[in-house]
Amino acid sequence: MPISFDLTQDQKELQTLAAKFAREEMAPRAAEADKKGHFPEEVYRKAWELGLMNLNVATEYGGAGLPLLEQCIITEELAAACGGMTTSILANCLALQPINLAGTPEQKERVLRPFCGKYGLASFGLTEPSGGTDAAALKTRAEKKGDHYVLNGQKCFITNAPQASLYTIFATLDPAKRDKGITAFIVPRDSPGLSIGKEEDKMGQRASSTATVLLEDVEVSKENLLGKEGEGFRIAMQTLDSTRTPIGALAVGIARAALEQAAKYSLQRTSFGKPIAQHQAVAAKIANMTIELEASRLLTWRSAWLVDQGHRASLESSIAKCFSSDSAMRICDEAIQIFGGYGYMRDYPVEKYLRDAKLCQIYEGANEIQRQVIAREFLKRFG
Amino acid sequence: MDVIVCVKHVPDAETRLRASSSGKWIDTDGVKFTVNNTYDEAAAEEALRLKEKCGARSVRVITVGPARAEEALRYVLSMGADEATHIEVPADALLDPLTVARLLAGVIKTLPHDIVMVGKQAADDEAGVVGSALGALLGLPSYAFVTQLDPDAASKTLKMHRYVEGGEEHFHGPFPAVVSLLKGAADPRTPTLPNILKARKKPLTKVPLADAEAKARALSPTAAAGSVRSFLLPPPKTGAKMIEFQTPEEAAEKLVRLLREEAKVL
Numbered sequence: 056m057p058i059s060f061d062l063t064q065d066q067k068e069l070q071t072l073a074a075k076f077a078r079e080e081m082a083p084r085a086a087e088a089d090k091k092g093h094f095p096e097e098v099y100r101k102a103w104e105l106g107l108m109n110l111n112v113a114t115e116y117g118g119a120g121l122p123l124l125e126q127c128i129i130t131e132e133l134a135a136a137c138g139g140m141t142t143s144i145l146a147n148c149l150a151l152q153p154i155n156l157a158g159t160p161e162q163k164e165r166v167l168r169p170f171c172g173k174y175g176l177a178s179f180g181l182t183e184p185s186g187g188t189d190a191a192a193l194k195t196r197a198e199k200k201g202d203h204y205v206l207n208g209q210k211c212f213i214t215n216a217p218q219a220s221l222y223t224i225f226a227t228l229d230p231a232k233r234d235k236g237i238t239a240f241i242v243p244r245d246s247p248g249l250s251i252g253k254e255e256d257k258m259g260q261r262a263s264s265t266a267t268v269l270l271e272d273v274e275v276s277k278e279n280l281l282g283k284e285g286e287g288f289r290i291a292m293q294t295l296d297s298t299r300t301p302i303g304a305l306a307v308g309i310a311r312a313a314l315e316q317a318a319k320y321s322l323q324r325t326s327f328g329k330p331i332a333q334h335q336a337v338a339a340k341i342a343n344m345t346i347e348l349e350a351s352r353l354l355t356w357r358s359a360w361l362v363d364q365g366h367r368a369s370l371e372s373s374i375a376k377c378f379s380s381d382s383a384m385r386i387c388d389e390a391i392q393i394f395g396g397y398g399y400m401r402d403y404p405v406e407k408y409l410r411d412a413k414l415c416q417i418y419e420g421a422n423e424i425q426r427q428v429i430a431r432e433f434l435k436r437f438g
Numbered sequence: 439m440d441v442i443v444c445v446k447h448v449p450d451a452e453t454r455l456r457a458s459s460s461g462k463w464i465d466t467d468g469v470k471f472t473v474n475n476t477y478d479e480a481a482a483e484e485a486l487r488l489k490e491k492c493g494a495r496s497v498r499v500i501t502v503g504p505a506r507a508e509e510a511l512r513y514v515l516s517m518g519a520d521e522a523t524h525i526e527v528p529a530d531a532l533l534d535p536l537t538v539a540r541l542l543a544g545v546i547k548t549l550p551h552d553i554v555m556v557g558k559q560a561a562d563d564e565a566g567v568v569g570s571a572l573g574a575l576l577g578l579p580s581y582a583f584v585t586q587l588d589p590d591a592a593s594k595t596l597k598m599h600r601y602v603e604g605g606e607e608h609f610h611g612p613f614p615a616v617v618s619l620l621k622g623a624a625d626p627r628t629p630t631l632p633n634i635l636k637a638r639k640k641p642l643t644k645v646p647l648a649d650a651e652a653k654a655r656a657l658s659p660t661a662a663a664g665s666v667r668s669f670l671l672p673p674p675k676t677g678a679k680m681i682e683f684q685t686p687e688e689a690a691e692k693l694v695r696l697l698r699e700e701a702k703v704l
Binding site: 114 | 512
């Protein structure tokens with residue numbers, strides 16, 4: 056397929072739908088949800104009604120079945136209105152991807168179809184209090200007892216955890232085996248022993264909920280084992296490989312909103328008798344922000360395109376996530392600088408962008424581990 | 439029952455407009471066009487509700503416009519219409535509303551139609567002519583400024599509501615007819631993602647301009663049309679007066695004095 060940067064008619068229409076939803080449903084509630092740390096469930100319900108959730112689940116199981124590029128196009132539009140809400144919407148894709156990748160047709164029919172057929176939230180449980188980046192060292196235990204497994208442990212910083220009805224949980228059958236012991240499970244919310252701990256009070260993305268999931272003698276039936284015993288680490292890594300690129304798109308959305316606000320403000324605000332955009336120091340900031348935004352979007356789209364063409368994209372998805380989120384931080388920082396004192400005030404939207412963007416450097420693989428992946432993948436080419 | 443809804447692809451309300459170099463229309467370069475044409479969307483929504491409420495056989499959406507106008511048709515197909523017809527005109531065509539009505543009427547005449555829905559006016563030129571002209575050209579009654587309609591298939595009667603000065607009028611009229619909507623009974627629906635993807639597979643027929651013109655001539659040989667002499671943007675607003683004050687009381691006092699003595703509105 057030749058390279059083309061023209062969106063198809065379908066892609067444009069999905070973009071328009073997402074932009075409309077973002078403008079009408081998300082943006083008006085963003086400041087309030089951020090201020091109060093409120094989880095606007097009515098927004099997520101509406102997103103589901105319009106088909107904007109579960110984008111990565113096949114249509115035969117009630118999802119949208121969209122290629123990754125389309126997912127990224129939608130994500131950017133949503134994130135331009137509110138990064139936090141977008142994270143909660145995307146968290147479903149993250150939580151369901153292990154089932155997409157490793158679920159049997161029976162599991163997909165039994166779990167995915169009813170889940171996607173009505174509004175619901177799901178959570179991906181990998182990170183633990185002692186660490187997230189070194190996932191092979193996780194401590195949550197799974198013990199096999201007859202025809203079921205018993206889970207014990209804690210998962211922390213889990214998006215959507217308080218409201219989720221479904222969790223994909225990673226636990227180890229034997230910590231000594233490190234990555235080879237890790238196993239993935241589907242765990243419904245009503246499983247006895249599963250409870251939700253402290254809800255986090257976050258710096259940004261406050262419209263999204265984040266909490267600890269406590270597992271005390273949680274019985275999981277054999278039918279809810281995902282893949283085989285010991286395949287959990289691979290499933291988790293493959294999941295993150297495919298959800299990393301949309302995080303780049305999420306960062307692009309936040310950064311775009313910051314740049315647009317800054318550009319408008321720089322044309323209205325005057326100093327020394329002219330709009331501040333006409334001062335070289337400010338114009339150069341706008342130029343640099345535009346350069347970084349354009350580059351971020353292209354890296355994200357290319358990574359998504361590679362995945363859609365069936366190529367391995369560990370290098371490219373790490374670059375997209377890492378560069379877009381680092382750029383978003385710089386763009387949001389400069390947006391505040393352009394707004395001056397007003398930018399530092401909560402009455403203006405730009406400081407929120409910075410707080411929201413920060414998480415993109417941390418979650419779904421901190422940028423430090425992304426850089427390790429990038430270096431490792433690139434150095435392979437030289438021996 | 440067959441329902442046809444006519445829509446127009448218009449510049450987005452938030453677009454900054456400039457006059458074109460010909461001085462006869464806007465410069466469309468870089469202008470974002472949309473289907474967010476309030477009255478047309480209301481008409482489309484009502485057309486779909488007719489289908490759901492009364493089991494209309496099909497809802498067809500039709501437009502006269504350049505290639506880009508296909509977007510408006512796709513949008514209404516995504517909302518739930520079954521088929522679309524595109525009377526395609528050159529990108530630089532400047533069509534007056536009567537010409538648009540003639541082209542629409544010529545094509546609609548050849549299609550099954552019980553109720554033809556239009557928005558009461560387009561969101562761009564706001565001429566408000568097409569609905570009445572369609573009725574005249576098709577030889578059908580035309581009901582304007584309608585806010586609610588309920589067809590009775592047995593008696594071929596439409597029960598309608600419309601706003602009139604200071605109140606609401608409830609009236610009946612026969613169909614087939616042309617109905618121009620002020621607003622619908624419900625907010626226009628937003629197409630869902632699965633429906634957007636399904637809309638791609640729905641039939642969209644292109645009618646070349648020459649064909650549509652021939653059909654229009656067959657219906658009405660006289661082709662009277664207005665033409666735009668010049669197109670001007672409103673002059674920038676001037677004359678804002680800033681009140682200087684120390685206390686809110688002082689501001690209110692000065693404002694009341696100005697409203698009373700200068701603006702003479704009090």
